[in-house]
Amino acid sequence: MTATQDDVLAYFDSLSNWGRWGDHDELGTLNHITDEVRVAAARAVRHGRSVSCAWEVAVPEDMERSTTTCPRAVDMPGAATMPPAFHADRRWGFSSERLGLTFHGNNITHLDSPCHIFWDGTMYNGRSHSMVDAATGSAWAAVTAAVNGIITRGVLLDIAKVRDVPWLEPGQGVFPDDLEEAERRQGVRVRSGDAVLLRTGYGRARHESGPATGFTQAGWHASCLPWLRERQVALIGADTPQDVQPSGFEDVLMPVHAVGLVAMGLWMVDNCDLEACATTAAELGQWDFQLAVAPVRFAGTSGSPVNPIATF
Template sequence: MDRKDAYRARICLRAAAGCNRHIDYVYFWKWLPEYQLMWMTGYDIVGGTASDHNGVVATFTIHLTRQRTAGHGIPCPQCPERKTGDAAMTAGRTTPTREDVLGYFDTLSNWGRWGDDDERGTLNHITDDVRLAAARAVRHGRSVSCAWEVAVPGELERSTTTCPYAVDMPGAENMPAAFHADRRWGFSSERLGITFHGNTITHLDSPCHIFWDGTMYNGRSHSLVDEATGSAWAAVTAAANGIVTRGVLLDVAGARDVPWWEPGQGVFPDDLEEAERRQGVQVRAGDAVLLRTGHGRFRREGRAASGFAQTGWHASCLPWLHERGVALIGADSPQDVQPSGYDDVLMPVHAVGLVAMGLWLLDNCDLEACATTAAELGQWEFQLAVAPVRFAGTSGSPVNPIATF
């Protein structure tokens, strides 16, 4: 593995009674301020340290909170009693190079696939047959929200007007006579201001949200986005009829038997496939894939990531999503793992996904109730309905995705 990218060590901690705590792989990533412990299978990580000044891991300390169930990870040569299982969770993981990721703008491009005037991108995977199949996924009639409540006043500028008796409101003297006949009704109304893009509000990104080299999806120039009128291309109104399709929840936190993935841990294709195997479900064309990393629980318990770090999709998932024909992805984080691992591609999932693929994104979902319901029912597929507000020329919309089982 390239020295500039990562370092890994394999160690075995031996207690007096033998090797009962075992670390499979430890990754140290160079782009953090210090060489912070980033990813490990088999245990919950609660601490880690740095390296020497030459960029080689010299010393480190970690604290283990519990041992995983046997059957995962790769065996230690010194620990024959340790059972082996699917090694995809640990070994043989291929990380795309910078050149690979930049190449995704070409190799994963959907420009022209559905015509030169297409603004819907991967939503074209959702055909009438896909919607009918999604309806058949409803077997219990139970629905759950996949959105966070928008906090007031923290995330929403709000001005509320209350009028106990409408006949007393300003301007009532100009209303028709019939308006004054009913003196018992009143009302409240609101004026709202919201910036939904970011790391907290559940929202939908349309393809015009991100530019790459000044270009949007399907080769359109950023100049089509006007300060006064918004975007004339690939705005959220391209999904005006809503997004109704089969949703699949991939609970990678549950698959690893941890409460959450730590900030900075990236989800790879083999993690997705491990979740598929454990849950008995397979992602197919037209699906919306919702990724549960446990960040919703992390957030609900008041945890805070240090620095610019968050869990999420690794760039290596992009070819997997493209090959599967996924129409929409969502996550309980803001999507991209941070740091991304690529100095000049800050958010590869956003950049390649929206610009090259036309892949619509659901950021900052709350998937805890969805995961609880799926586990209770033993059903990891459902009908997903997302109805963005028809904001003209806008690069997205706050949404409340509904999963119906």
């Protein structure tokens, strides 16, 4: 049954993980990834093949005006800051970069930590949004809570394949029945501690036609949130920024982000490129794998660009 707006608003209480792992917990659903889960994830490596689930970060031509990609300044050999001995060595050279990027949004593959979203001025586990400071970042549930990385069993659910379409059209949501049909067809079942990667096929469309414009996209419908909690999923990812848009709810623009991050402490990887992962899974007949996600240790940030690696 499709959730109503009242149902979704009630999820903030009924799906809440506040206090579940203690009042000082910042890991949220990553607590489902136990030592035993990591050992089991290693057993999913049966072929030794690894693939990236991230998009390449492009360097824009107009670095001054870009807000979503990665402005780059290149320091060339002979920089004045180098010691004199380096200037005397005519055979030695180097290049280095100074990079700046806004990774949240619809283009760069990135990890969202729980402090990324507030609801009624509150973050995961009941902390005030005032714990986020413009100068120092977040003192609560920042990306550094996952400092030891996220290594678990990943499961790719290929919804475009289930629906026998090249990709879901913008605005089409994915529902629990879709997830379970994908499990049935692929011969896999999501279990506690897993990372679930959702393929809508947008990656294929983006490869063929370039990034979409506007704010309409396929993705998780809010009705999937109880399913994700029941299965004790540790992390979700998608080839879009997660939420189907429009969400269908006037008062909750991005319910998967809002309920997921704030109430559940559900970490998520936005904007994956799942095409190579899907091709490899179909070729090998294996839809589970070891997934490794290592965020950069940016102090106090609400996420990090990442390169998720699936190893089959």
